[in-house]
Amino acid sequence: MAVATRGVLDGLRILEIGHFVAAPFATRLLADLGADVIKVEPLAGDPARQWGEQVDGHSLWWSIHGRNKRVISLDLKHPRARDIVLGLVRHTDALIENFRPGQLAKLGLGADVLRGARPDLVIAHISGYGQTGPYRDRAAFGVIGEAIGGLRHLTDHPPGTSDLPPVRVGVSVGDSVSGLYAVIGVLGALWQRDRAKGDGKGRTIDVALTESILSLMEGMLPEYGALGKVKQPAGGGIATAAPTNAYPTADGAWILIAANSEPLFARLMQLIGRPELIGVPEYAGNQQRVANVAALDALIGAWTRTYPVDALVQMLEDADIPSSKVYTAADIAADPQYRARGMVRDIVDPNFAAPVLHTGVVPHVVEAPGGVRWAGPAVGAHTDAVLGELLGLDPAALAELYAERVIG
Amino acid sequence: MAVATRGVLDGLRILEIGHFVAAPFATRLLADLGADVIKVEPLAGDPARQWGEQVDGHSLWWSIHGRNKRVISLDLKHPRARDIVLGLVRHTDALIENFRPGQLAKLGLGADVLRGARPDLVIAHISGYGQTGPYRDRAAFGVIGEAIGGLRHLTDHPPGTSDLPPVRVGVSVGDSVSGLYAVIGVLGALWQRDRAKGDGKGRTIDVALTESILSLMEGMLPEYGALGKVKQPAGGGIATAAPTNAYPTADGAWILIAANSEPLFARLMQLIGRPELIGVPEYAGNQQRVANVAALDALIGAWTRTYPVDALVQMLEDADIPSSKVYTAADIAADPQYRARGMVRDIVDPNFAAPVLHTGVVPHVVEAPGGVRWAGPAVGAHTDAVLGELLGLDPAALAELYAERVIG
Numbered sequence: 066m067a068v069a070t071r072g073v074l075d076g077l078r079i080l081e082i083g084h085f086v087a088a089p090f091a092t093r094l095l096a097d098l099g100a101d102v103i104k105v106e107p108l109a110g111d112p113a114r115q116w117g118e119q120v121d122g123h124s125l126w127w128s129i130h131g132r133n134k135r136v137i138s139l140d141l142k143h144p145r146a147r148d149i150v151l152g153l154v155r156h157t158d159a160l161i162e163n164f165r166p167g168q169l170a171k172l173g174l175g176a177d178v179l180r181g182a183r184p185d186l187v188i189a190h191i192s193g194y195g196q197t198g199p200y201r202d203r204a205a206f207g208v209i210g211e212a213i214g215g216l217r218h219l220t221d222h223p224p225g226t227s228d229l230p231p232v233r234v235g236v237s238v239g240d241s242v243s244g245l246y247a248v249i250g251v252l253g254a255l256w257q258r259d260r261a262k263g264d265g266k267g268r269t270i271d272v273a274l275t276e277s278i279l280s281l282m283e284g285m286l287p288e289y290g291a292l293g294k295v296k297q298p299a300g301g302g303i304a305t306a307a308p309t310n311a312y313p314t315a316d317g318a319w320i321l322i323a324a325n326s327e328p329l330f331a332r333l334m335q336l337i338g339r340p341e342l343i344g345v346p347e348y349a350g351n352q353q354r355v356a357n358v359a360a361l362d363a364l365i366g367a368w369t370r371t372y373p374v375d376a377l378v379q380m381l382e383d384a385d386i387p388s389s390k391v392y393t394a395a396d397i398a399a400d401p402q403y404r405a406r407g408m409v410r411d412i413v414d415p416n417f418a419a420p421v422l423h424t425g426v427v428p429h430v431v432e433a434p435g436g437v438r439w440a441g442p443a444v445g446a447h448t449d450a451v452l453g454e455l456l457g458l459d460p461a462a463l464a465e466l467y468a469e470r471v472i473g
Numbered sequence: 474m475a476v477a478t479r480g481v482l483d484g485l486r487i488l489e490i491g492h493f494v495a496a497p498f499a500t501r502l503l504a505d506l507g508a509d510v511i512k513v514e515p516l517a518g519d520p521a522r523q524w525g526e527q528v529d530g531h532s533l534w535w536s537i538h539g540r541n542k543r544v545i546s547l548d549l550k551h552p553r554a555r556d557i558v559l560g561l562v563r564h565t566d567a568l569i570e571n572f573r574p575g576q577l578a579k580l581g582l583g584a585d586v587l588r589g590a591r592p593d594l595v596i597a598h599i600s601g602y603g604q605t606g607p608y609r610d611r612a613a614f615g616v617i618g619e620a621i622g623g624l625r626h627l628t629d630h631p632p633g634t635s636d637l638p639p640v641r642v643g644v645s646v647g648d649s650v651s652g653l654y655a656v657i658g659v660l661g662a663l664w665q666r667d668r669a670k671g672d673g674k675g676r677t678i679d680v681a682l683t684e685s686i687l688s689l690m691e692g693m694l695p696e697y698g699a700l701g702k703v704k705q706p707a708g709g710g711i712a713t714a715a716p717t718n719a720y721p722t723a724d725g726a727w728i729l730i731a732a733n734s735e736p737l738f739a740r741l742m743q744l745i746g747r748p749e750l751i752g753v754p755e756y757a758g759n760q761q762r763v764a765n766v767a768a769l770d771a772l773i774g775a776w777t778r779t780y781p782v783d784a785l786v787q788m789l790e791d792a793d794i795p796s797s798k799v800y801t802a803a804d805i806a807a808d809p810q811y812r813a814r815g816m817v818r819d820i821v822d823p824n825f826a827a828p829v830l831h832t833g834v835v836p837h838v839v840e841a842p843g844g845v846r847w848a849g850p851a852v853g854a855h856t857d858a859v860l861g862e863l864l865g866l867d868p869a870a871l872a873e874l875y876a877e878r879v880i881g
Contacts, residue, residue, distance in 0.1 A: 073658075073662055074661055074664070075665070076665075077664070094657065098661055115760070116713050116759070117691070117696060117713045118692065118700055120699055124692070125696050125699055126691055126692030126695065126696070128695050129694075130691070130692075189836075193795070194810055195837065197813065198814050199809055200809075200810040203790065203795075204737075204794065204795040205731075205795050206717070206731040206795050208711070208731045209795045209797045212798070212799050212800055213800050213805075213808070215805055216642055216643075216644070217719075217729070217799050217800075218799045218800060219642060219643025220628060220640055220641075220642045220643065222637055226637065227635065229630055229635060230708065230709035230719035230721070231709065231719060231727065232629060232640060232706065232708050232709060233707065233708070233709055233710065233711055234624055234627060235624075235626075235704065235706055235707060235712065236624070236627065236689050236690055236691050236693075237691070237711070242650070242653070245650070245654070246653070246835055246836040247836065248657050249506075249653065249657055249660065249836060250481070250838055253482055253838070254838065255664050255668075256482070256485070256660055256663050256667060256668075257481050257482065257483070257484075257841075259664060259667070259668035260484075260664075260667035260668060262484060263667075266840070268481060268839065268840045269838070269839040270837070270838055270839075271837040271838075271839055272835070273814070275810070275811075276811075276814070276816045276832075276833070276835050277835055279811070279816060279832055280832055280835040281644050281646060281649045282802075282832065283534055283537075283538070283644050283645070284524075284525040284526065284532070284533050284537070285644075285802050285805075286537075286802060286805065286806065286817065286831065287829045288525060288534070288802070289802035289803060289806055290819075290830025291526075291528055291533055291825060291829060291830070292528070292533075295801050295803050296643065298640065298643055299643060300637065300640050301637075301638035301639065301640060301641055302641065303616070303643065304643065306524065309616055310638075311638035313638070321616055323613075325614075326520070329612075351524070385612055386612065387601070387613050387614050387617045388617065389617045389620040389621050390620070391620050391625050391626045392623055392625075392626060393623070393703050393704070394690075394693050394696070394697035395697060395703050397623055397693075397694065397697075398694065400621070401608075402603075402607055402608040402683070403687070405605065405606035405607060406603050406605060406681070406684070408684045408687060417699060419699070421698060422694045422695050423695065424684075424687055425684070427654055427680070428679070428680045428685075429603065429658075429678070429681075429684070430658055430661070430679075431676065431678075431679055432676045432677060433676060
């Protein structure tokens with residue numbers, strides 16, 4: 066199963082003291098790119114191992130979420146755990162954690178202690194609201210970060226359209242986006258620390274779920290500040306560009322069409338048999354089209370309603386107009402582009418009888434693409450190997466730690 | 474206006490040849506963190522300058538989208554543009570672009586030419602489907618990437634609940650997430666190039682909007698592969714955890730409650746006066762709660778419906794249960810936590826009479842937080858300064874280029 070593919074982060078070592086989604090997502094990206102990631106789990110394992118569909122007690126998501134990492138089990142509340150962590154920190158470039166602010170310090174692992182073991186350690190904290198400020202001690206999950214960051218309000222039909230609640234995107238985007246920002250902070254700090262003209266110093270990254278989502282909100286905040294305009298959800302469309310929406314098809318599906326530029330709009334009007342609308346004042350320029358979007362969407366929808374979705378995709382592709390059906394998991398698994406680029410791949414995982422369908426490594430680094438070296442490992446799979454290699458513990462010392470329930 | 478704050482990327486120079494959202498978003502993050510970003514625009518400016526609300530012809534979004542960058546105007550189709558770009562590349566660590574695959578090569582700026590000028594250049598491409606594979610030449614925008622990545626299908630109510638289309642999240646998350654991945658690829662490549670044990674080599678990052686979104690899809694793909702299960706949207710909730718949803722309030726708003734762990738569930742049942750449900754088989758453990766989520770959500774909703782949203786937020790906070798109202802732009806602007814952490818700030822922008830409300834710098838790097846050195850600049854604001862500083866062009870040489878309409 067091992068694939069000897071060089072990754073762009075070969076030579077980097079990361080320690081994860083995390084759980085659930087955000088920190089483990091960040092470290093999985095780093096591991097995919099070649100870093101040696103050591104994940105510290107409680108003796109019972111990360112609770113995320115219980116999430117989602119299970120086969121014979123094994124989580125399918127974990128096959129991806131834990132891949133390429135080495136996992137050790139350690140009871141952080143045991144008095145002997147601290148020295149083990151500090152021993153690992155000595156051999157570590159960066160530590161990523163997502164406990165509540167202050168929790169690591171309570172365990173005797175505050176930044177001063179960690180940097181006593183490794184002065185140039187980069188430390189990334191991920192939390193709901195950040196490490197400072199009046200809300201720092203509040204509990205938060207991804208869903209809360211998405212709401213406070215402004216995303217949830219916008220993920221809805223326009224006001225008055227529906228009595229249903231604003232929907233959640235079906236994945237924990239608050240966690241994953243904050244994980245991406247943590248990776249950016251860590252790599253930026255490592256570049257500045259390690260480059261020839263760098264200063265050799267460790268730095269501290271303080272990522273909040275709320276702020277990570279807020280940073281994606283484009284013009285929402287300046288438009289409110291200057292004009293008092295409270296940005297509202299736009300259903301299937303987008304408030305600042307037209308035409309771009311989901312349109313109904315003859316076979317009861319939806320087709321997405323994004324024709325919000327001058328040449329695309331013109332090609333679309335040709336295609337739907339309305340060339341006389343090219344250049345008329347109501348539709349000349351994006352701002353005019355946004356102002357008249359209801360009428361424009363209605364005439365596009367009247368056309369899409371007369372064809373099945375596959376025929377529409379073909380016609381729009383032939384006209385070089387960005388479009389797509391709404392892909393499900395089945396569409397993704399069958400898509401030739403994803404397969405051609407290794408973004409959907411079959412990975413051997415000893416926990417399952419058949420290979421497991423994984424997503425590939427993003428971003429794709431052409432000269433050093435990394436790869437899937439192994440699927441999400443069992444609890445404690447690398448405890449002996451990591452503590453032997455990095456701390457020099459022999460079998461007798463390990464046996465004692467097992468007997469005392471320090472490690473698992 | 475200039476704030477002399479050190480950024481973690483001080484000393485890094487980035488060239489952006491991009492437009493619209495993805496590449497400019499990536500470079501704005503790098504600029505926020507301290508990099509010297511030079512954005513190459515057409516003589517008329519990036520079309521994104523026309524997006525969103527305008528005041529006296531100035532875009533409020535641009536105040537953020539263009540901040541901290543130096544902008545030069547250059548007609549890339551002019552025969553003399555190529556040497557100017559190559560002159561800039563000589564002084565550049567990394568180039569980020571988001572034209573259609575092959576477009577830069579058509580302009581005489583393929584990777585071989587660029588690396589002729591700067592052998593260790595890191596190059597990041599962002600495109601809809603990636604630089605290779607059968608779909609590489611197809612047009613795509615963020616909305617298409619979101620649909621093909623699987624996000625759009627999940628951003629909806631459960632099948633059969635509503636006749637309305639799946640909504641789009643109100644921002645271009647396909648673009649911004651691919652921008653985040655491009656930054657990760659660039660910083661990873663720079664670390665490997667520049668560290669003491671590094672190899673000094675440039676690398677190529679190939680980011681697709683579709684794949685960037687797909688990478689966030691958690692267990693969707695392995696669950697389909699192993700079980701044939703096509704993940705479906707879950708409306709206000711999430712399919713793998715319970716209880717976590719948006720619940721109605723007495724004053725017609727929604728309250729988000731995320732109590733999907735054992736201690737949180739117990740505290741919530743205490744709070745709503747149903748302690749007898751703690752530990753009953755239907756609700757013991759997350760998987761049981763997911764199986765019985767409709768009944769569970771109904772009893773939580775019956776409680777939330779009896780209080781206004783502000784009272785609910787206070788009660789849930791006192792009980793240490795993650796919760797939130799659904800923040801709008803107005804809520805964000807008034808939030809004390811965002812203000813305390815500099816994540817909502819007033820920035821002087823000479824294009825506007827009053828300071829403009831900006832989001833802060835994410836991720837927060839404690840020892841080198843960067844800052845907003847200037848707001849989005851006017852078209853061509855730094856053409857003279859950049860070409861003078863990096864190419865040594867004197868006023869006479871610049872005047873000739875202006876006269877020939879090479880620069881603007």
